[in-house]
Amino acid sequence: MFNPDGPDSEGEFLELTNTGSFTIDLGGARFTRGIEIIFDPGTLLDPGESLVIARVGNSVAAAKAAYSGALDNGGDRLTLKAADGSIIVDFAYGDDADWPDMTDGGGYSLELVSPNDPSADLGSPLSWRTSHDAGGSPGSAPAGLRYAEWRASHGLGASIGGDDHDGDGLSDIEEFASGTDPVAPDGRGTFGVTRLGDGSGIVVSMLRSWDALDLSLQIEVSDSLSTNSWHPVDPASFVGSTRVPESRADLLEFRVTPAPGSARQFVRTRYTVLQ
Ligand SMILES: [Ca+2]
Ligand SMILES: [Ca+2]
Ligand SMILES: [Ca+2]
Structure with missing residues (x-):
């Protein structure tokens, strides 16, 4: 603090x-x-x-x-x-x-x-x-749930990659990241894209729930979609994070611009549960 x-x-x-x-x-x-x-x-x-x-x-x-x-x-x-x-x-x-x-x-x-x-x-x-709460958590563990605890709290078993329990198009881990309900269709995506006013690229945004303790988010870009072409976006493109109290989450934003000479750029999010 x-x-x-x-x-x-x-x-x-x-x-x-x-x-x-x-x-x-x-x-x-x-x-x-x-x-x-x-x-x-x-x-x-x-x-x-x-x-x-x-x-x-x-x-x-x-x-x-x-x-x-x-x-x-x-x-x-x-x-x-x-x-x-x-x-x-x-x-x-x-x-x-x-x-x-x-x-x-x-x-x-x-x-x-x-x-x-x-x-x-x-x-x-x-x-x-x-920090999860105002004042931080000096002397105690940060509030929130680890992914396995969160799954258990919703009655879900061990994770299988790509699970989408409620079939709403958001994978379980994406629901963990965004703070939505994994057993009720939410129909709201967490991945947002806004075109920059000057046409130079886009701003990609996603939510990270305050309650998600052991989660890493990474933006990856590719100009061809081929398996080996994906690489993490330059950390310097990170715009910042803003609190969104109604979602109990922080909104993370990245500025993505196509590499010089490439006509297309693809963007994806990688969620990783930390050890
Ligand atoms: Ca000071
Ligand atoms: Ca889902
Ligand atoms: Ca859901």
Whole structure:
């Protein structure tokens, strides 16, 4: 939470989670960019455990340690180094239009889409989402359902790729992504296309439900539809994500323009359930 809707000195926080399988000793580790804190000796983080830190004088109940300095409201680079000087994490977040709009003073926190993915690019706005609830979830797991839990909650068995239980044209996983009902025909698509006013291409949009926890969305493009021609769209084409409260989802938008010299471009969405 880099820019809370109240005073930054009270509401800012940062949550560190050990996603590995060994206990981490943070004693002597310190942030060398962005904020200032040196962790006390004996600060251990077990696998799956989280540690919330917040500004000196904060009112974040879950905070276990305090830092000086601040998470800049205009974006910041954060570097955490271990006691031996090796870099644990180093990335920059931003507040431009391609970063989730409600996290920049709107009362919501930035949360990782796939916190257990060590290859996630923390500097990319595509790796982050708006927190499920206002205030974020410092010290507790994010709200929502994993795909298997969501299927079970609707009485569906194990997933078979391409399932469309209610036959409404939306696959089960697309219903999970968009927050629609997989056992009742909805008849509303989640994939939108708008032509750019200057004719240079299109904007592709799709919903990502607040409740979908372990889901990755990717836009892929092709100029021929042949199997090997599909490739992920350039991350720079990500326009941003906007909250759509009536759908309980975020609307993700990508700008897609045909490659120079190609007459056609095809676009598809790939949904992946994260491990
Ligand atoms: Ca701030
Ligand atoms: Ca369906
Ligand atoms: Ca449905």
